[in-house]
Amino acid sequence: MTTVIFFLPFLLLFVVFGVYAERKISAFIQDRYGPMEVGYYGLLQTVADLLKLIQKEDIVPDKADRKLFLIAPIVIFIVIFTSFSLLPLSPDWQGSSVQTGVFFLMAIISLDVIGIIMAGWASNNKFSLLGAIRSAAQIIAYEVPLTLSILCVLVITQTLDLQTISYQQGIWSTVITDEPNYLFGLAVTNINITEVGGILTWNVVRMPLLFLVWVIYFISSLAECNRAPFDLPEAESELVAGFQTEYSGFRWSIVALSEYAMMLLVSLLGVILFFGSWNTPLPNLGNIELATWTSGTLGSPSAYLWGIFWLVSKTFVMIFLQMWARWTFPRVRIDQLMSLGWKYLTPIALIFLLFCSIWRLLML
Amino acid sequence: MISAYWKNIKSTFTTSFLGLKTTFRHFREAAVSRKTLSIQDSKYFKQDKGLMTLQYPQESFPVPDNGRYKLHNEIDDCIVCDKCAKICPVDCIDIEPIKATGTFGYTLDGTPKRIHAAKFDIDMGKCCFCGLCTTVCPTECLTMTKSFDFSEYDVDDHNYSFATMTPLEILQKKQELEEFNHEKQQSQTSPKTDITKPKVKVVRPVPKVKKSDSSEEKPSKPKFKPRPMMKRKKKDD
Numbered sequence: 042m043t044t045v046i047f048f049l050p051f052l053l054l055f056v057v058f059g060v061y062a063e064r065k066i067s068a069f070i071q072d073r074y075g076p077m078e079v080g081y082y083g084l085l086q087t088v089a090d091l092l093k094l095i096q097k098e099d100i101v102p103d104k105a106d107r108k109l110f111l112i113a114p115i116v117i118f119i120v121i122f123t124s125f126s127l128l129p130l131s132p133d134w135q136g137s138s139v140q141t142g143v144f145f146l147m148a149i150i151s152l153d154v155i156g157i158i159m160a161g162w163a164s165n166n167k168f169s170l171l172g173a174i175r176s177a178a179q180i181i182a183y184e185v186p187l188t189l190s191i192l193c194v195l196v197i198t199q200t201l202d203l204q205t206i207s208y209q210q211g212i213w214s215t216v217i218t219d220e221p222n223y224l225f226g227l228a229v230t231n232i233n234i235t236e237v238g239g240i241l242t243w244n245v246v247r248m249p250l251l252f253l254v255w256v257i258y259f260i261s262s263l264a265e266c267n268r269a270p271f272d273l274p275e276a277e278s279e280l281v282a283g284f285q286t287e288y289s290g291f292r293w294s295i296v297a298l299s300e301y302a303m304m305l306l307v308s309l310l311g312v313i314l315f316f317g318s319w320n321t322p323l324p325n326l327g328n329i330e331l332a333t334w335t336s337g338t339l340g341s342p343s344a345y346l347w348g349i350f351w352l353v354s355k356t357f358v359m360i361f362l363q364m365w366a367r368w369t370f371p372r373v374r375i376d377q378l379m380s381l382g383w384k385y386l387t388p389i390a391l392i393f394l395l396f397c398s399i400w401r402l403l404m405l
Numbered sequence: 406m407i408s409a410y411w412k413n414i415k416s417t418f419t420t421s422f423l424g425l426k427t428t429f430r431h432f433r434e435a436a437v438s439r440k441t442l443s444i445q446d447s448k449y450f451k452q453d454k455g456l457m458t459l460q461y462p463q464e465s466f467p468v469p470d471n472g473r474y475k476l477h478n479e480i481d482d483c484i485v486c487d488k489c490a491k492i493c494p495v496d497c498i499d500i501e502p503i504k505a506t507g508t509f510g511y512t513l514d515g516t517p518k519r520i521h522a523a524k525f526d527i528d529m530g531k532c533c534f535c536g537l538c539t540t541v542c543p544t545e546c547l548t549m550t551k552s553f554d555f556s557e558y559d560v561d562d563h564n565y566s567f568a569t570m571t572p573l574e575i576l577q578k579k580q581e582l583e584e585f586n587h588e589k590q591q592s593q594t595s596p597k598t599d600i601t602k603p604k605v606k607v608v609r610p611v612p613k614v615k616k617s618d619s620s621e622e623k624p625s626k627p628k629f630k631p632r633p634m635m636k637r638k639k640k641d642d
Contacts, residue, residue, distance in 0.1 A: 069432045069456070365429065
């Protein structure tokens with residue numbers, strides 16, 4: 042459980058620079074500079090914004106349901122921050138070692154919607170309520186393909202423990218299992234890559250179709266985070282700010298913090314499940330032992346540092362993808378959102394679940 | 406029905422990739438930013454890549470030397486003819502002339518100066534930048550300069566005064582003129598041809614100026630004559 046020492050400051054730092062990165066990326070995509078004035082190249086812009094937010098008055102509308110209104114942002118944040126307790130950071134540094142890690146994580150994330158509905162309902166504002174209802178509909182619709190895509194991975198890994206899943210995808214798989222890793226996970230190929238490691242033992246390569254499953258995961262995780270193009274719950278152009286309309290100052294910044302924390306969480310989970318967790322992408326090639334060099338020695342601080350480095354850098358690539366998608370695609374309509382979720386992602390995820398099950402049979 | 410389903414998936418992928426490609430191209434090109442070239446530069450319109458924003462106070466596009474923005478009056482060359490004030494369609498030039506008792510100087514192009522400018526104010530807040538004042542200026546002392554950034558915190562600061570006379574000088578010149586007029590009136594009431602002869606030579610330009618000056622004040626605004634055009638239209642309806 043010591044990962045909280047890492048995650049809480051990391052999360053705050055990430056939000057500060059994540060917002061900055063988001064602004065810069067959006068600016069570059071639109072041929073602008075973005076923030077330039079505060080600090081070198083605008084680096085301290087978010088810090089200045091945060092200072093401003095904290096100074097603001099904590100307004101509770103007269104007709105709002107006061108108790109619910111005040112605790113809703115905290116519920117949202119607690120729910121998301123709890124999920125961080127499960128994530129492994131490096132081979133020896135793991136959050137809560139729950140046997141049913143992924144299941145618990147999915148269950149906890151689903152509670153997020155309760156916080157959102159609380160916020161929307163308690164605000165006693167038509168925009169907030171509409172945003173909250175949209176959010177509920179959206180999260181229920183997208184929980185299904187998200188869960189199915191995660192299930193595809195779990196069929197391959199045969200475990201719900203996030204740390205075990207991580208171990209399986211690298212050169213240290215021998216620590217937890219005696220089963221060797223074959224190329225594409227197939228014993229038929231008879232190419233043992235247990236010692237090669239690197240990108241070849243990542244889940245997306247062990248079962249190549251998982252890449253398409255990851256696309257489903259990515260799309261539904263965007264919807265789960267309420268991010269563009271699925272940001273209907275807070276659609277600025279139609280609902281002011283959706284369920285956060287009535288919030289101000291510190292409470293609003295907690296909502297914003299949770300939003301970025303959610304982004305980070307689904308990116309981390311995506312990396313752990315599909316892209317080799319804390320494992321290095323560089324394989325051992327004969328005498329050039331890139332994987333061993335870039336993994337450190339198990340049990341020593343070098344393993345911690347390399348593990349965190351690879352996990353975090355892969356996560357940042359995922360977050361860049363999320364931001365890139367946000368500034369590329371326009372918001373979908375509610376009916377388009379539902380049709381995408383129920384008519385396309387869910388059946389396709391089911392088909393991939395079938396494929397993954399068959400693949401798993403071949404892996405034996 | 407089924408084929409439409411697969412077509413939708415296909416078009417989703419192709420169009421999404423197209424969109425992502427486009428935005429990523431812009432993201433990559435953000436490494437370059439547009440250079441602050443003058444519009445007269447041949448490369449000016451060929452810069453279609455990179456960051457387009459001009460970080461204005463820190464950098465700005467070079468303005469042509471003959472840019473026509475802020476008005477400037479070279480008061481030493483001004484003969485206070487009031488033409489600029491008269492032509493100005495928005496009445497942003499405010500001049501207070503004091504006739505001199507004689508020619509007190511010459512402009513750079515040799516025009517004699519016979520009127521002092523007690524006040525020569527241009528309110529750039531009212532100016533419409535038509536440039537008519539500069540075209541009518543006989544000595545070309547009133548020009549438009551290439552300075553364009555003259556925003557102010559107080560709207561009154563948009564009023565630029567070009568007159569250089571001190572209040573004391575203005576008072577002196579006014580007194581001189583009064584005395585001069587007084588003397589002239591006396592001389593007109595009792596004309597003595599003998600004495601005025603040498604004086605006339607010096608004073609001759611003054612009545613001319615006086616005439617022009619008096620004519621300046623007379624045609625203030627043409628009287629408004631309502632035209633019956635609107636009424637005609639109404640009748641047609």
